[in-house]
Amino acid sequence: MRHLLSAGDLSLDEATLVLDTAKELAQVGGRSVKKLPTLRGRTVVNLFYEDSTRTRISFEAAAKRMSADVINFSAKGSSVSKGESLKDTALTLQAMGADGVVIRHGASGAARRLSNWVDGAVLNAGDGTHEHPTQALLDAYTMRERMGRLDGLRVAIVGDILHSRVARSNVLLLRTLGAHVTLVAPPTLLPVSVAGWPCEVSYDLDEVLPKSDVVMMLRVQAERMNDAFFPSAREYTRRYGLDGDRFAQLPEHAVVMHPGPMIRGMEISAEVADSPRSTIVEQVTNGVSVRMAVLYLLLGGSESGIGN
Amino acid sequence: MHAQKHADDGDESRAVLEGPEIDRALTRIAHEVLERTKGGADVTLLGIPSGGVPLAQRLAERIERVEDRPVPWGSLDITMYRDDLRLAPARALGRTEIPPEGIDGRTIVLVDDVLFSGRTVRAALDALGDLGRPRAVQLATLVDRGHRELPIRADYVGKNLPTSVRESVTVLLKEIDGRDAVLIGPAKPRAGHAGDTTVQSTHAEGDNR
Incomplete structure (x- = not known):
């Protein structure tokens, strides 16, 4: 299982594959049933250590349109405010069987650290001043x-x-x-x-x-x-x-x-x-399609379609 | 993938249908569609990528020639509805283009190049269900090679081709491969098994399960 940690990891072919896939998936937003069965039975955890509205909602909408189960985790009001480390939170998620973890963290490099601790795909949703x-x-x-x-x-x-x-x-x-x-x-x-x-x-x-x-x-x-x-x-x-x-x-x-x-x-x-x-508004709409594409390519097959 | 397929065109594969026979089969199917749908006033043809799409277009052209009015046709990608997604690396998607008439209340004729296990058609039925509610769904296929794994049959068949499960059937089409032919050859590794690392979708039969 591979991850999406840095935009620099993508080759031209992989980046183009994501964009082409997103273009096809954009049609789903205009259908009567805005849902595809592709990620049925897969669990995606949104692990957000920083405030975020559009990115979290966008990832949640994308995962739900692909029929994945979504678990939202925000640092406020969780075990993190009791002092749990990122690693222990990661091991908890691992034990719960998360297939994909979407992480937003204030520290640059947090997503890469997390990818060493969990088996599932890690999607970097913003780590400090590093990457998104x-x-x-x-x-x-x-x-x-x-x-x-x-x-x-x-x-x-x-x-x-x-x-x-x-x-x-x-x-x-x-x-x-x-x-x-x-x-x-x-x-x-x-x-x-x-x-x-x-x-x-x-x-x-x-x-x-x-x-x-x-x-x-x-x-x-x-x-x-x-x-x-x-x-x-x-x-x-x-x-x-x-x-x-x-x-x-x-x-x-x-x-x-x-x-x-x-x-x-x-x-x-x-x-x-x-x-x-x-x-500006189009970007928000497109964000859902692009995240659907990334989730599909990372979680949809036996191995990732990108990042290999 | 295509390169590999052309390599198979050599001595080991033999052509069971050539261009003129494919043309005749499609013309016959076009007439059958018109007969069975009583003039085909509400017919929409949807090809399953990649091989089914040019076939849907050719059928639409033939029906138009006979009835002197255009027939809506499009493509329906079924990748996201496949039951074997987890057996292979994530695949690139084909195009889905539904004609502006939509599919609600229409008679949809699904068009594919090879009918084998029936799983592709099962996926296509699921995909249609998410797009709307057709009045009826029918299935046209250029080649029916048998070995169904689901209770699915075709309404219009270009040619019934008795095969062994281990043989491969490949449909070549002018629009994609530069020539029309149906080839039968020795087994190729199945999608999802060792050796198939491509993320390209293909209309080679091995993928068309």
């Missing part, structure tokens, strides 16, 4: 649906790159899929390691926008900041927020994405967020 591979897959899916291709697409990822697992996963996956990524952020919100990432880096949003097919805005993750990274929210918005004027600089065909949750008026203006060229 299914988000990158659903972003790539959304781009492919909107733009018709990924190869050669110019993607700008703007905002708090330092604390963003979405940015790292997107950079790795989009590189595999042939897109060109430019990260745009104030120098204080870029990780030190960014020089080694397969992407361009810019500090100037206005210069990057006219050359972008896709702009992905990221939320400033105030909850992970115990330092002053920029003088004020207003100044951040002035230099890195996507407002109507900046939106007008984009090419006609360009789309705006946001992994959510977004702060209107901070990194994105309400006018842009509600524009028909914003894919």
Whole structure:
């Protein structure tokens, strides 16, 4: 049994298989019976150590549409608040016979640690500031649906790159899929390691926008900041927020994405967020299809269809 | 997978049906469908990927030629409903395309290339049930090779082909393989058994259980 821990583990063929599978599974959402019998009798545990609405609900909806049994576990009000370690929680899940574990954890690398302790497939649903591979897959899916291709697409990822697992996963996956990524952020919100990432880096949003097919805005993750990274929210918005004027600089065909949750008026203006060229709501819909595809490919067969 | 199949075309496999015979069988099936459905006003043809899809299209063309009106046709992927999913690595999905008329209240003719154990058809019936409620479901197959494992029979058969369980039956179609033929050959490893590591779906008979 294999896992989905990092978007960088996927080959071009595997990533394309996930996207193609998701495309077929997207039809299920429009049927009278929104359910497939494929994962009947399999148990998927949602192990969430961090607050999450859309990712947890999305994984839950995906698993239920595939007929898997879903057990939700959140750290609040569980044995974790009594002091149980991740390993002991993992062994408990193992003993209960979980076929798949979806984990969201505040510590980078938690998903990989967990994969050493359980037999079931581990799906990383966000580990600290490290990775969030299914988000990158659903972003790539959304781009492919909107733009018709990924190869050669110019993607700008703007905002708090330092604390963003979405940015790292997107950079790795989009590189595999042939897109060109430019990260745009104030120098204080870029990780030190960014020089080694397969992407361009810019500090100037206005210069990057006219050359972008896709702009992905990221939320400033105030909850992970115990330092002053920029003088004020207003100044951040002035230099890195996507407002109507900046939106007008984009090419006609360009789309705006946001992994959510977004702060209107901070990194994105309400006018842009509600524009028909914003894919924010589509991303949520596509997230369910992509997670169904990942669950099917990891749990549906005798061995995983990806990650081998 | 296809490469392996073509390798089988050599001395060991022999053709039991060639292009013109397949054409004639399909023309006959088209007429039978019209007769049995009294003109076929509410007929929708659904091919099971991959081999059944071009066959459904060809049947639709033939019916259209006779009746001078278009017949809705599409494809119905059954991968997610298979009973042997856990015996093989996760497979790539085929396409499901239901024509805009939908399936509620219509006479659905399922089209497949080879009818063997009947398990594919069982899966297709389950898939149809989740899509809606057809008035009736019928089954057309180019080749019926026997060895049913479920109480399922075809309404329209291109050719009954008595085979041994160990033999393999392969249908080649112009749209996929460049030529039309039905080949019978020695056994190939079954999907889900050692040696089959592909995640590609295939219309080779060995998978069509």
